[in-house]
Amino acid sequence: MVLRSLHIRGVRAHEDTSVHFEDGVNVIIGPNGAGKTNILESIHLLCLSRSFLTSRDNVVLRQDAPFYEVVGEFDTDARGRQKVRVAFVPGEGKKIFVGASPLERLTDIVGRFPVVVFSPEDQRLTAEGPEYRRRFIDNIISQSSPVYLDHLLRYRQALKQRNELLHRARRMKRPVDPVVLQGLTSGILGPGAAIIAARIAFIEAFTHHLDRAYEQISEVAERPRITYEPFPESVWPPSTDVADAAAVREAFAAELDRGARREQERGMTLCGPHRHDLDLYLDDLPVRRYASQGQHRTFGMALKLAQYDYLQDRGRERPILLLDDVFDNLDPARIEAFLSILGSDAIGQSVTTAARREIVHNHLDPASCRTIDVLPGAEVREPELRTPERDESEVREPTP
Secondary structure, eight states: OEEEEEEEEEETTEEEEEEEOOSSEEEEEOOTTSSHHHHHHHHHHHHHSSOSSOSOHHHHBOTTOSOEEEEEEEEETTTEEEEEEEEEETTTEEEEEETTEEOSSGGGGTTTSOEEEEOGGGHHHHHSOHHHHHHHHHHHHHHHOHHHHHHHHHHHHHHHHHHHHHHHHHHHTOOOOHHHHHHHHHHHHHHHHHHHHHHHHHHHHHHHHHHHHHHHHOOSOOOEEEEOOOSOTTTSOTTSOTTOHHHHHHHHHHHHHHTHHHHHHHTSOOSSTTTOOOEEEETTEEHHHHOOHHHHHHHHHHHHHHHHHHHHHHSSSOOEEEEESOSTTSOHHHHHHHHHHHTSTTOOOEEEEESSHHHHHTTSOGGGEEEEEEETTTEEEOOOOOOOOOOTTOOOOOOO
């Protein structure tokens, strides 16, 4: 899959901007504040319905703009030319169109146009709390499995209702209605167990991709490892068949029963996939506690490359890789390793931002990539297009 063109209106620094992309490596050059990251943000909106920086559309909206609109044209591997439009109007909400047809749900776009983003914020993946790792794993599985995304949405809705019941009872200092609680507990058990089982299966498959990615960017013989242990051994013995969905549901139910009193004291659901963590190791040492800054960066890069590799293997479309100012804090050896991967057949289309041209061009032949300059005020200066001419017999979709 390749993104051919992007038209942005009313997104942060961009009043009205058009950008064209080519196969392979695309590099966006410009000073801080010029709007480079907003171009990646707009691509992410097209692919996953939301920014990778915030979930609030009012923050994405340009100051004093009445709406924002992002239109992209993709050459897909499975469905040919596809036009996608995302539009947001304050007070009216957000809509997504594929061709001329609006999607019933925003989440229906997830997985159709797979994307992987690597940004400075990703240092939190290895260095900070479990919510970042949960978001990482949910992003990958959701893009490769619509069923998982549906379970995730159902679980979050049921969890919200259950937490409201527990919180209200705690605030009013009265016992929780056991019948209502049992009904809401049943509501989280089904999708929650499905999420846990899918994560267990994912970690088993993802390990291979992580090993391969780490070897590509590090000359050190350390071995990365990622584990997911959703339950204590008291309810999940090591001999348990991880493919047994009934066993996962039974273990989840046992955890909820065991924590029932604490949940009522705290006024919230204290166990389940919304509380789980992924444990990251280099050899046998936990990354969060013992890794150096360089090891954190290398592990984060490996996670993102492994994500790309996994989605490429599991999907019908080759993902787009977005890299936002990730080279400023890397040493030359890691920059060289990463850019050599970008220029190889392992990666399809990538879009990279950099504040200084030499950061990328010192390690990558300028003739092998498309360079786009973004000047202050989000003015885009593009080189002459090198894309092949389009077949005139191609059927163009109408603009929504």
